[in-house]
Amino acid sequence: MTARNRELLNLFVVGLLTACGFASVYLASQDIPEFSTTSLSYAGFFLALFLAAHLVVRYALPLADPYLLPIAGLLTATGLTMIYRIEPGQAFRQGVWVVGGVALFAAVILLLRDHRRLDPLKYTCGVAAIALLALPALPIIGHTVNGARLWIQVGPVNLQPGEFAKVLLVVFLAGYLRDNRELLSMGFGRVGIPSPKHFGPLLLIWGVAMLVLFQSNDLGGGLLLFSIFLAMLYIATGRWPYIAVGLVLFAAGSYVLYHLRDHIANRIAIWLDPWQDPYDAGFQLVQSIYAIAGGGLFGQGLGRGVLLSDSGEPYIPFLETDFIYSAITNELGLAGGAAVVLLYLVFAYRGFRIAMLADDGFSKLLAAGLTATLAIQAFIIVGGVTGLIPLTGITLPFVSYGGSSVIANFLLVGLLLIVSDHVNRSADR
């Protein structure tokens, strides 16, 4: 079976699951269950959308990995179903974003064709990434949501430029680290302690991450950016001291900011003991933990969980964005939650596999960086809502409600598939 047929088969499975999900939410929402084809038509439309994406891949990237698109599809479907269950109106808007994401996915594949064409644009990408990160800090267009200044408003649309910045940053780092790999790898002694002057780039990125943290109060975003950088730096150089120094720097910087900014200090305090103030500061996390625990092994059933109060307000604020994982586990239980986590893990395996098969440094670093981005982001938010690590407000890739996040992640998958097709073509030769 060819890779594309495998992908098609996987997508049909995803479509079937989507239909089941929508149907059960629809049935649960009614007092007297009555079957309706409306819910099935949603699933049908969704399947059609991903079949279109499949056709683009089949046409342009016939040898690309057959699992990444179905995984992205299943995660997106899970998110849409949950958002539909929480707030049907938002599901429609999210659907529009998904269409936009798939469109960008197709455009990138059809227009870019070869990721290596990004190599000469690496510095442009780097500058663009920093510009995007700085945008929310601007007056008028920038604004703050839930204490984090991450948003810009363009016309009627709210965008989170940081979501796109992370992809651009990976492109930049892939090119830059490939070029400066030799220099950065030079070191003394058996472990190869790098020369102090080579810490320059590290300090620069650290500075950017700290600025993001300080300016936007976004601990999650800063952690994500810096972790991506460390992961790629390690792959490029293999030098532990970079990682060690980087982690120490990040910890020190966070510690200083901890004392400078209440928002960050609160996040840490809540993580250490959410029950300190269960009805105010710790409310989100406590409710999240209740929701997760309430799911038990197999969940309350899709559409039957205790997520909304009688008046329709979610018990957990930001349920459909930051806390969507809690909602999923409440209704689908440990089994459903574990399935979602395993999807990210399989995505990571497939992504890193592309990196390992690649024969040039840029492709390797790009594939590894893009994969790490998605996996780290998933870990930060799932770890956060389960109380494993301090809770920071970032989206669960593909699943959470949010246009910027969905579109940026489809861009990420598109790039990854381009690399994959290229890698498999070279292997065939």
Add this chain to the structure above:
Amino acid sequence: MSARRVNRRVRLLVAVFTLAFGVVLVRAGWLQAVQSGPLDRLAASQQREAITIPAHRGTIYDRTGVELAIGERAITVYANPQQIMNPRAVALAVGRTLGTDPAAVLEQLSDRSKGFVYVARKADAVKAESLRRQEIVGLGFYPEERRSYPLGTVASEIVGYAGVDNRGLAGLELGLDKLLGGSDGKKTIVRDPFGHRLDTVDAEDAADGRDLRLTIDNTLQRQVERVLEATRERWNAKAATAVVLDPKTGGILAMGVEPGFDANDFPKASRDVQRNRAVTDTYEPGSTFKVVTLSAVLETGMVTPTDTYTLPYEIRVSDRVIHDAVPRGTETMSVAEILSQSSNVGVITLALGLGREKLSEWIDRFGFGHETGIEYPGETPGIVVPPEQWSGSTIGNVPIGHGIAVTPLQMARVYGAIANGGVAIQPHLVERVEGKGAVGPARKRVISTRVSKQLTAMLRGVVEDGSGVEAQVPGYFVAGKTGTAAKPDPVYGGYSKTAYVGSFVGFAPARNPRVVVLVTVDEPRGTIWGGTVAAPAFRDIMRFALQYLQVPPDVPEEAGSAAE
């Protein structure tokens, strides 16, 4: 760039991510499989919460507006042991702040099978507030009212007390609990994502209790209790009781019992001292009852006060021989003299003329054997033997106040009726209920104005030169009657040879009575006579009451009478 070395690094990264997601799954499994049950219970307890909104309990005022019972702000501290991470530390903090025993608190907090325990009911508001500020997880607070009795022992037998749940347990607090207590409100609330109320379901507003204004005067009450205490000590008596009644309104100005108790500290008081004996206990009234017999014979027109009888010292009734208190020869006495000299023989002679049926009717007419209907709970109707059960000798007992059990209040009401021109007024303690129109007390004419005047004149004689001279109050004409009766012997039956009740009941000023006072002294030692043990207490109370109520004297105080 060496592909193999790079791939080794990527593989390491894969391992790191596998590990990281593995830890996430372990954490999820811990929450969803292991901790699911306890966390579920916690979640259920916080999403819906039933709250009782305590109704404010009405304040009890005396007739001058002084508070006798008030609801003070207090805070009840409770805990959810399942939420308390470190019971020992919390117990110590609670003990330190509230001043309670940490060991007892610890025992409660350690019981994780419970989701709710009281840490302290109705704790001091200030201390509880400082505990609340420590923001200890698992502790909860809600406002409550704590009943407090600012005057302590004063009027405690009347007011009674309310328990920790703010429900009346004794006295008027019990008798009028429904009025005072109102009804608690109820609310079931659902917390919103920010911990504030989202939905309120099944809301039921609290209806506050009503304030009461009593007829009691705290100053008079205090004085009465003081006099009773001195009297009880003086005669080494078991108890002393007094009723002070306004004959024109039926309002009870004071009603004291000694020994008493402090309503703020009621659990330490024995049930025995908590009784309002003036209402719940009976005694044999002895000679004070003779006015009933006299009323009957005068009212039926059988005799007039000036009719005379020739009376021996003794009289035989059936198998019994009854004699007067003081030995004497056969004398001729007027009806008035029979009462003022308290002649048993005379009264029985009159009663024999009246007959058991007629006498029983009059006893009933004066309200004996029936509750007076006062608001105080646990009132006894007394014991009156119906005429068809009388033995041959009963007509020799009852007319002189033996073989009949009455409450001090019933007796006070009889003298109130005489003082009020023959009209008995329902004795009562509550002058007004907040928000309710005044309902005049029931009035009932018992005897004619003529007879009431005749009786008053006779009773003045008792105080002026009869057995009640100790009851004289300088400047006022006092009418009254002494009473002395042996108590029934609970062990051997019949009557005790040593245990007596000495009493005095009367009113003043005789020409326009304003105050009725009744005093009983239970089991005095040394002497038993009401004229000796109870009359001085009557005098002290009456003198104070007349001055306090600014009742103008009947006669200017003369040098002679003021010299006592």
